Amino acid sequence: MLQLQKVSYAYETERILSDLTTTFRERTVYSILGKSGCGKTTLLKLASGLLTPTNGHIMYDKQSLRHPDASFSYMFQNPNLLPWQTVLQNVCMPFVIRHRKDAMLEKRALHLLSQMGIGALAERYPDELSGGQRSRVALCRALMTNPRVLFLDEPFSALDVMTKEQLQDDLVALVQEREMTVIFITHDIEEAIIIADEIRVMEAGRFIYEEQNPLREQIVRRDTEQALSYKRLLRSVLEGAYA
Amino acid sequence: MLQLQKVSYAYETERILSDLTTTFRERTVYSILGKSGCGKTTLLKLASGLLTPTNGHIMYDKQSLRHPDASFSYMFQNPNLLPWQTVLQNVCMPFVIRHRKDAMLEKRALHLLSQMGIGALAERYPDELSGGQRSRVALCRALMTNPRVLFLDEPFSALDVMTKEQLQDDLVALVQEREMTVIFITHDIEEAIIIADEIRVMEAGRFIYEEQNPLREQIVRRDTEQALSYKRLLRSVLEGAYA
Amino acid sequence: MRKYMFHFAFFILLIWLWHRASLSMSELVLPSPLVVGSVFVDGWTSGYFWPHVSRTLREIVYGLSIGTVFGLGLGIMMGESRMMRQFLQPYIIMSQAVPKLALAPLFILWFGFGMTSKVVITALVCFFPILENTLRAMHQVKREQIELFKMMQASRFQILMRLKIPNGIPHIMSGFRVSVILAVVGAVVGEFIGANEGLGALIIASQGTMNTPLMFAVLINLTLLGMMLYGLVHMIETYGLRRYLRRE
Amino acid sequence: MRKYMFHFAFFILLIWLWHRASLSMSELVLPSPLVVGSVFVDGWTSGYFWPHVSRTLREIVYGLSIGTVFGLGLGIMMGESRMMRQFLQPYIIMSQAVPKLALAPLFILWFGFGMTSKVVITALVCFFPILENTLRAMHQVKREQIELFKMMQASRFQILMRLKIPNGIPHIMSGFRVSVILAVVGAVVGEFIGANEGLGALIIASQGTMNTPLMFAVLINLTLLGMMLYGLVHMIETYGLRRYLRRE
Amino acid sequence: ACSQQKEEQEVEKENATENKQIRMASWSQPITEQTNILADEETKFFKNEGFDLEFIPGAGGGDAIKNILANNADIAFTDAGSYFNALNQGEDLVAIYNIYPQNVFNVVTKEDSGIERPEDLKGKTIGVYSLASGTRENLLILLHEAGLTEDDVTIVETGLLNFAPLMQGQVDATAATDTGLHIGKQKGLDDYKVFEVKDYLNFSSDLFVVTREYYEENEALLKDFLRAYRSSAEWMMENPQEAAQLAKTYAIDGQDIEQNEAIIDIRNRSSQQSKAEHPLGYIDLEEMQHAIDVYEQLGLIENKIEIEQYVTNDLLP
Ligand SMILES: Nc1ncnc2c1ncn2[C@@H]1O[C@H](COP(=O)(O)OP(=O)(O)OP(=O)(O)O)[C@@H](O)[C@H]1O
């Protein structure tokens, strides 16, 4: 569905991706692991149409992708909230922009916020939130639109274990219900395994590992031998990348 | 050494801490765990003198603490770099401010940056860095000054496993060598165990768990039974907090 | 409270210094504050000032409104398009660097003797700070915020209205504050040229008869007018625009 | 390239329109661009303009320098202290709302009829946008950045110099751009009051002899002066201050 | 002892004559019609009397008077209207020299306007340079002499280019000065008709005015000054061409020598006395009293002023 064909990208001087060719399939959850600075965010912005490749093409449903598609939703690595809007206004923003603000909207937004444990903060401004609260608002905003492809750049990294696990479960449920494609950047191997259908490891702008995920959450969280050994495998892949 | 005496704090309307009394001892590393939004950052800013308690006192070496002490160093939850300064300039900033910029300084800064794997980025501006690179620059800046008390607010949350582990080890070594007090906020139970002498769990502005750390890194990273069971213990404490 | 006492005391001191200075000088050059004060009070109680103040105030309001619309409009256009910027800049600098006083006959020719020419001059004088600040404010948006809006399928116009302008409000308002005061100057300069009503006309008339106390009373009116308008902008900012001053 | 062609074509069109308009009008009101052009060229080749341009330019440079120092200084002081802000504001508004033209003999009394009085007027006219923008820029710093500096034991002065000012440069520069152009107007207005030399004096003289072509040629000189100074500021910004335009 | 004292006085006088500073505040910038003052570097009329003459420019006759009152200057080159206004405000000023005894103001209409006499101005629109200028005051004088008042006409401010609206038909008449009219003619004004205000009320256009205080303390110096001025005025009358040449260098508006000559010629004529028996600079008291009375009748000033108290011809050389 979403195809990168020989995509290269360079920031001014530095080349980040070169000749990357890969496909993201429909109704699949991808976890992307990789060393800090290897190009994950850059890849996500390219795949979502926010950046234009210096070379190569990106195809979405057989069409060349030039701008972010309306069926996309993206959560940035830093929360990127509008400081002059309340939490609720921030979350409703995608609908305001698309002129699809209806009566139900605020209710739905409040429901989503409560689900993430920040329902009480709807009328606060972003500068009155803690770090983890901000990132949850950003996640809410990304989830509001029922996207077909959801791009998430380290959505849970500022959250405590309990909140994180709950949101991971919520996300898994949501994805199954709505049949989205999710491209999910994380530094947490366990998280990657819990969420993904397919796990990819990036190094220096290439994927050095792309495999189906053999396990899923129930198994992983119980720290079974299976889970531990798969985690060790991924670690060694990452270590290899690191060496 | 650093004592909070019946400290309360409220942002405009909302009361975050009430009557918190606790002590941070010399040459000790504290890990603070806690649910997102429970008041960890607020506590750190109070303890470092950045915020003034609405009630109660903070004593540092028997003196009332009114401003951040010169022997403190603080790494913020978001990198908080100056966009108009290069990485190197950002890192050297504490010395520029204290008029102690000397010839060796840049060398030392470059060494520290290299140690964190971002030595090549010294002349870049913050907007040309990835998320994890920015947080490492902020960490460098905090470490430059040889502080007696180091406040770290989720320093490694934006980093990949490998980099994180390396920096954890570096931090442990540094702390042992320099005999600092470190107050370290994290969401990663494993990380807390690896780094801390004492582990504290916060809930609704109080510590519900304050204990010596029975384990240290060597044991934890190998996922020994000991480690797993201690992690489970901490989890259940956190879960209790969550319930 | 003590603070206000201090301000007041300083004000009194200044008045006293003015009084002292006026003693050693002709009333034609520097009239005493007592004389000026009594002319000021007389002017208001007799109703002499009112039509002039009202006229000037109307010119300011109209001129400032037009100037704001143009300043914002052109500032946005020039902020959005490099081409527009390069294209319009020389003409805008011309409109500012050329003293309006010198073009009086042309203004009268084009806009008549009435209020229009004064309004046009006021607008011309006051649109530039808004333009300049708006233009720059357009460029002060973070890259990722633009990306956010692109992701939300925002049109260029929406990015403008929902991101660039709200984000630039503190910057734009600085320009507006300057413009409010320039509008006062603009209206008065406009009235220098050919008016029989308005505070500017009153200044000219007072100069013609060398009635310096009257001129000073008019200047006090102008200062009060400026302070009133500035205070109004301050109120708009504190009550209407406070949220835009928040930083994340 | 094509873009410049378009600009140029538009410019030519404007000149042509001006020419057309001038045909149906007395040279007294609107002289033809051809006449104005030849006066302009003559004025420069004969050296007639040079002393006037040079004089006005010097007034602008001195006035702008002083205005910048005061604008920055007061802007910083008022930005840092609410008390200062409340205290100085009325006087500053007064200094702006009062037309300088009305106070000629006082200016001469205090500063002589030479260049000083013009420099003072220029400074007075142009310091306000810098002040206003600096004042607001002081408040545009993120709370955590201040906290960072407090942690680094920065003094208030250091927070100013190392944080607030660098952070506010885009904002402050908007004010400076406005001020540069106002300085041109200020110098000319200063010369209106009574000067033997300078472009403003030349405008008055050209009006006295109803030499409208000369006046227009002077206005062209003023426009060019304004564009030159504005371009200079632009260069300073692009080459010297680019880093301050970066956002994290 | 006596002779020594006298010697000291002599020395003092010597010193005084060596660098006599005098500051003259003008109603205008240094313009062509004042070349006799401006070109002193060449002509040296003031230099030779030991004067270091400083020219202080102004924007109107009011500025000139304010500048002497503020002690920015010693002597004012100002118009009679401003002088009257200052007296009306209670200032104690002394007029010591009649620079232009002739009224230089006029009212100009188009030939085909149907306005044959000032009386015909009734109901018409008339342009003045500024509501604060002598053009307005003198227009009112003309109307007054014709039995009209301000309310019988519409007065509009047209700025310095007052002939343009006349030529374009926006006004029926415009109030101007003689030099203004000359330039207007140069700029294409034709088929016009002039009412010279001096034909109805002739009085001084410009005077040298000083404060009484300065007058009492510097009589001798002022005498010297007036002598120098009169010589320079005579020189300009005798050498209009040379003056026109010099204007190019010394006057801010003197680029066009031919025009300079015409302007200087006009000013030379207005410097002349109407009555041959009066020397240059002589102020006709009766004429002045009449003028100021008209000002009062017109409501231009409120107080009755005995001009005799404020005018002296004693300093004339
Ligand atoms: N300026 C403010 N005004 C009002 N409430 C605030 C403000 N700043 C923070 N809070 C609230 O105070 C509580 C504690 O915030 P704090 O930043 O200390 O949380 P935290 O424990 O660091 O959370 P996280 O792990 O998400 O960073 C939060 O619930 C937050 O919403």
Ligand SMILES: Nc1ncnc2c1ncn2[C@@H]1O[C@H](COP(=O)(O)OP(=O)(O)OP(=O)(O)O)[C@@H](O)[C@H]1O
């Ligand atoms: N504007 C820029 N100019 C130059 N280099 C850049 C720029 N932005 C990013 N880079 C570089 O590109 C590389 C990839 O950045 P990217 O943000 O994609 O990394 P990442 O994999 O998301 O890292 P992290 O896990 O730390 O977020 C990094 O080395 C970074 O330094």
Ligand SMILES: Cc1ncc(C[n+]2csc(CCO)c2C)c(N)n1
């Ligand atoms: C020959 C001569 N021509 C014009 C004026 C100018 N003028 C005449 S009346 C007046 C009003 C005062 O502001 C002014 C400026 C003059 N003085 N002398």
Ligand SMILES: [Mg+2]
């Ligand atoms: Mg990233």
Ligand SMILES: [Mg+2]
């Ligand atoms: Mg926090």
